[in-house]
Amino acid sequence: MEKIAIVTDSNSGITQEEGRRLGVSVLPMPFYINDVMYLEGITLTQEEFYEKLKNDEAISTSQPSPAEVCGLWDNLLKEYDEVVHIPMSSGLSASCETAMALARDYDGRVQVVDNQRISVTQRQSVLDALVLREAGRTAAEIKEKLEEEKMESSIYITLETLKYLKKGGRITPAAAAIGTVLNLKPVLQIQGEKLDAYAKVRGKKQAKKVMLKAIREDWEDRFGKYVEAGEMCLQMAYTGNKEEAEEFKEEVQAVFPGADIHMDPLSLSVACHIGHGALAVACSKKVTIK
Known part of the structure; x- marks a missing residue:
């Protein structure tokens, strides 16, 4: 072999x-922060990254x-x-x-x-x-x-702030300003390939409801046959807000009683485009050997 x-x-x-x-x-x-290169998990911790992000330091991703x-x-x-x-x-x-x-x-x-x-x-x-x-x-x-099986997964993300989407040119400054005044929280999705808009709601509480409804519909309808076969996994991620994520995990667990939920900090490559305070819920099919 x-x-x-x-x-x-x-x-x-x-x-x-x-x-x-x-x-x-x-x-x-690798990340460049104020023109200095850092390596995720080696010379740059999650905590250091969010501290630099909070201080508005110039951050760019690389490969x-x-x-x-x-x-x-x-x-x-x-x-x-x-x-x-x-x-x-x-x-x-x-x-x-x-x-x-x-x-x-x-x-x-x-x-x-x-x-x-x-x-x-x-x-x-x-x-x-x-x-x-x-x-x-x-x-x-x-x-x-x-x-x-690459498309057999689904991610929904909500953000604390529109600042980083504006910075990255994904929304206009005017849209970001209106969104901030109205406390609008976008819900984004990844259904393979790119990060796309899914919904726009008032407040994070409502955003979490939208994400829970979306992931439950995926779980029951789109991935129903895999769930029945015991081939689906539930996952969560967050950007620097572990305590809030743990609380949200309890809400997710209530919707999926008995399900095993794996949770990780969200990749810094995504975090630098969406900022601190994001919450994500996801599911993906796991390979089974028959």
Whole structure:
């Protein structure tokens, strides 16, 4: 049986420590803050990031350099026969496209998965890859299966502030100003690929209601057959507001009694575009071996 290494990036929410425990290599995503480069989870903690965000420091996202990506693969291929690389969604970053281009020089030994996921749903893909590897699948078969099921996930996010959407040019300054005065909270969604608008409501309490209704409808209708087969996972994420997220988790648990809910801080690559205080609820299909 081929020895297969699993690689992801820190957008999956998998920390360096958890990566070591799982036997997964985690590429840290780089950030530039006031022109100084930081690496998520290595030279930049979640707390430090939100402190810098609060102080309005100039923050921009980047992607791991080709040398870093290839260096990691080269080291792994000394010990393993193949590599499965699971980056964040190609709709949210160019890092997936870059990795795919680099992989062409590896004669099929590196398989890059474009499975349109981020944060907790990307993490589930990594766990799925481990299950498939354990079942004896090749790297190409793991890639095929993850891409086949890539759209079987759903994320809804609400924000505390419109400031960062305005900063990133996703809404106009006028819309942000009106939204702030009226206490409008957008609910955004990721149904594969990009971050899109889902709804706009008054206040966070209402936003949470909208998200709960949306995720329950997905759970019961869109993913009903997977739920019945025990193949769906519930997840949550937040940006720096753990206490509030824990309270919301209780609300989610009440809607899904008995369900196991995994919760992580949201990837900093997303957090820098939406700011502190966001809440997200998600679900994704998990791979089962029959």
